[in-house]
Amino acid sequence: MSAVLELKNLSFVYGKGTPFEKKAVNNVSLSINKGEFVGIIGHTGSGKSTLVQMLNGLITPSEGQVILDGRDIWSDPKQIRQIRFRVGMVFQYPEYQLFEETVYKDISFGAQNRGYTGEELDTAIRKAAEFTGLRPELLDKSPFDLSGGEKRRAAIAGVIAMNPEVLILDEPTAGLDPMGREILLSQIMNYHQEKGTTVLLVSHSMEDIARVADRIIVMNQGRLEMFDETKAVFSHGSDLEQIGLKVPQITKIMQALKAKGIEVPDDILTVDEALEVLSSLLKKEGKLW
Amino acid sequence: MVRDVAFGQYFPGKSLIHKLDPRAKMVCFIAFIILIFFTFNYASLGIVAAFTAFIIIAGGISFKFYFKSLKMILFVVLITSLLNLFYGSGEPIWQWWIIKLTWAGIHRAAFVTVRIICLILASSALTFTTSPTELTDAIERLLKPLSAIHFPVHEIAMMMSLALRFVPTLLEETDKIMQAQRARGADMDSGNLLKRVKSLIPILIPLFVSAFRRAYDIATAMECRCYRGGAGRTRMKILRMQTRDYFSFVTTALMIGGVVVCNILLTSVI
Amino acid sequence: MSFIAIENVFFSYDSTDGGQPVKNAVDGVTLSVEKGEFVAVIGHNGCGKSTLAKHLNAMLLPDSGKVIVDGDDTSDENKTWDIREKVGLVLQNPDNQLVASIVEEDVAFGPENLGVEPSEIRRRVDEALKAVDMYHYRHHAPHKLSGGQKQRVAIAGILAIQPQCIVLDEPTAMLDPNGREEVMTTLHRLNREMGMTVVLITHYMDEAVSADRVVVMDSGRVLTQGTPEEVFSQVELLKKHRLDVPQAAELVFRLIGRGLHVDHIPLSEGDCVNMLGEVLQ
Numbered sequence: 001m002s003a004v005l006e007l008k009n010l011s012f013v014y015g016k017g018t019p020f021e022k023k024a025v026n027n028v029s030l031s032i033n034k035g036e037f038v039g040i041i042g043h044t045g046s047g048k049s050t051l052v053q054m055l056n057g058l059i060t061p062s063e064g065q066v067i068l069d070g071r072d073i074w075s076d077p078k079q080i081r082q083i084r085f086r087v088g089m090v091f092q093y094p095e096y097q098l099f100e101e102t103v104y105k106d107i108s109f110g111a112q113n114r115g116y117t118g119e120e121l122d123t124a125i126r127k128a129a130e131f132t133g134l135r136p137e138l139l140d141k142s143p144f145d146l147s148g149g150e151k152r153r154a155a156i157a158g159v160i161a162m163n164p165e166v167l168i169l170d171e172p173t174a175g176l177d178p179m180g181r182e183i184l185l186s187q188i189m190n191y192h193q194e195k196g197t198t199v200l201l202v203s204h205s206m207e208d209i210a211r212v213a214d215r216i217i218v219m220n221q222g223r224l225e226m227f228d229e230t231k232a233v234f235s236h237g238s239d240l241e242q243i244g245l246k247v248p249q250i251t252k253i254m255q256a257l258k259a260k261g262i263e264v265p266d267d268i269l270t271v272d273e274a275l276e277v278l279s280s281l282l283k284k285e286g287k288l289w
Numbered sequence: 290m291v292r293d294v295a296f297g298q299y300f301p302g303k304s305l306i307h308k309l310d311p312r313a314k315m316v317c318f319i320a321f322i323i324l325i326f327f328t329f330n331y332a333s334l335g336i337v338a339a340f341t342a343f344i345i346i347a348g349g350i351s352f353k354f355y356f357k358s359l360k361m362i363l364f365v366v367l368i369t370s371l372l373n374l375f376y377g378s379g380e381p382i383w384q385w386w387i388i389k390l391t392w393a394g395i396h397r398a399a400f401v402t403v404r405i406i407c408l409i410l411a412s413s414a415l416t417f418t419t420s421p422t423e424l425t426d427a428i429e430r431l432l433k434p435l436s437a438i439h440f441p442v443h444e445i446a447m448m449m450s451l452a453l454r455f456v457p458t459l460l461e462e463t464d465k466i467m468q469a470q471r472a473r474g475a476d477m478d479s480g481n482l483l484k485r486v487k488s489l490i491p492i493l494i495p496l497f498v499s500a501f502r503r504a505y506d507i508a509t510a511m512e513c514r515c516y517r518g519g520a521g522r523t524r525m526k527i528l529r530m531q532t533r534d535y536f537s538f539v540t541t542a543l544m545i546g547g548v549v550v551c552n553i554l555l556t557s558v559i
Numbered sequence: 560m561s562f563i564a565i566e567n568v569f570f571s572y573d574s575t576d577g578g579q580p581v582k583n584a585v586d587g588v589t590l591s592v593e594k595g596e597f598v599a600v601i602g603h604n605g606c607g608k609s610t611l612a613k614h615l616n617a618m619l620l621p622d623s624g625k626v627i628v629d630g631d632d633t634s635d636e637n638k639t640w641d642i643r644e645k646v647g648l649v650l651q652n653p654d655n656q657l658v659a660s661i662v663e664e665d666v667a668f669g670p671e672n673l674g675v676e677p678s679e680i681r682r683r684v685d686e687a688l689k690a691v692d693m694y695h696y697r698h699h700a701p702h703k704l705s706g707g708q709k710q711r712v713a714i715a716g717i718l719a720i721q722p723q724c725i726v727l728d729e730p731t732a733m734l735d736p737n738g739r740e741e742v743m744t745t746l747h748r749l750n751r752e753m754g755m756t757v758v759l760i761t762h763y764m765d766e767a768v769s770a771d772r773v774v775v776m777d778s779g780r781v782l783t784q785g786t787p788e789e790v791f792s793q794v795e796l797l798k799k800h801r802l803d804v805p806q807a808a809e810l811v812f813r814l815i816g817r818g819l820h821v822d823h824i825p826l827s828e829g830d831c832v833n834m835l836g837e838v839l840q
Binding site: 301420421422450451453454457458461503506507509510511512513514515516517521522523524525526527 | 647648650655659660668670681716720
């Protein structure tokens, strides 16, 4: 597997030389493979937002390097805008960035900046709208006339239309209701599988992360606390709780059952998995048939 | 970053200047500003400068913040003093091409420079040591007599205090929107003037939309908290003049007296 | 009589859309809230729960039907301010409900509007800030606080009005898990220790689990209501409307579907672990 993003001893210091100096990101080294779906978790102030903003050059690292496809993104500072097309970034509450007269024009903003024109541009826009589940008739509407969920999806489409190689989403489901959350998450999943784009998802919802991520980055006080397969990370339930993070309820239930001496795995992530494990156990005991 | 603005900031503290009644501070400040422009000789200029130095020291706030405010208007000071320097009338003491230097010009430049610096320093001292709420409170109470002629004193004060409350929030929001548009490849740092102005559209429109949305929310929240205009409102903090406030009036009055006496006794330099 | 009685309320945002019938945001709701109760109202965005919340303190008036608060009809204009004194409303975005540049002055805003004596305002402000555990931050600027802290200050701002009931419209939707927990702990403490009636509008199922009563809304109507146990054991109904169910409840529900015999559906981890532990040991 080849690495698409490599971070080498990456650090960022806020307010250097002032009394408010704070090391937001502290010596983080890791490498992300092409086509991976990586979850990023950590409580507020753990440095995860600063970390992801360094990946597309919105923040310049104080120390260390971000290597995209074998090249330091800051090797030519004049070309940093090009990096932002290749590493797409969806901020929290992205609907607040909509500004054009129509949804179509708004989605085209980034792609046009990248230099797309004519048919290429049109295809990129329509494809992006399709991935985010925006009906074609919405494209001619004003973005301000859409519902909250639709606005969110239009804003995400605006980043997807740039055809980034890596897509970073910071809390894309924040503020959505359970149904909206589920739909958006499966759209992101679907986009990832169809396009093979590397996706980095920052989220507070462990249930969401457990559903979609291959590997998880755990940040704590600016440092990289863990970076491992999803199941492995969540099997460290008590370690996660110590740094103020929770594991999905179902994982906790299964871990508590295991602590009681019942033979179940401690890395169950979904209700479906738990159901299968418990059903076969109950069948063995003759309580189910 | 847009957030690094020193001018208009408030630094909590316990100095004499902090503790003054904001109304007293306001009245003395206005008197002082007017006085600055009635300095016609070096003695009165000296009095004004000394008074400025006194409030800065008594306010107990680090000089570096005052330097920051000065730095912001450095350009204005330079231009105005240069203009005054070379546009004096009278006997030239040095001349080159169309530029001539006169004693009148030098005096004028010195006065303008010192006056602007005192003005900025005094305004900074006022905002550094007085919370926005205290300021608007003072304005509301000082202008209260005007409500007799149906001047909307309370409404204006409420607008000012809401504006002050939301300046930091809107600055933060501007920052976020700029980052988001940069992430979509917006180029705000290069190109000619027209291009740069155009590149502001993706920032200004979302900012306006969000400001309107906020305004609607704030109005709802205020109504939920039983706000129905200024009539019948009371305030938690009652302002009461104390000895130190009368002391500030006396000091200001003495300074005005000093400047007037200097102006009468000494000949004007400009 | 109930503290708040909602009687067959209909409401739509523009009821005169060219004579065309428009969808009602609130479509025939009858509901009551008792003094001292902790009621959670859950449902999707657009199900009418926020619109309903604004009816409880006369910010909105029903097109038809009645809302009676402590014996007063909200449509009686003479009672509007009395009602808003009795029922305080906290909104979703904590940034947009703090109006002053200093925490304690913001909390004072409500009582100042009511014309309360200065010394009494001071006492109420201190008390309210202590009740939400934000007294130490009384001289801070609101924009420097975390989301959870801001929302607690907003709650203090309502408490200082000394209402009998506090209605919160998705107060945690914009907060991180820590902030959510801070707000929820505060609300339960106010309910338990001060006897404050709480109506919590939310789309987080886990916040509703700890309420006395849960009301589920869908398309402007009440879908079902009851104790959390009664409501969340209707796993099928909730799933059909794509609402969240605690994973513990879903697991046991599906095991029952496969033939497991247990007497109830657990909502909490602890209950679920004990139940399955007993069955399996």
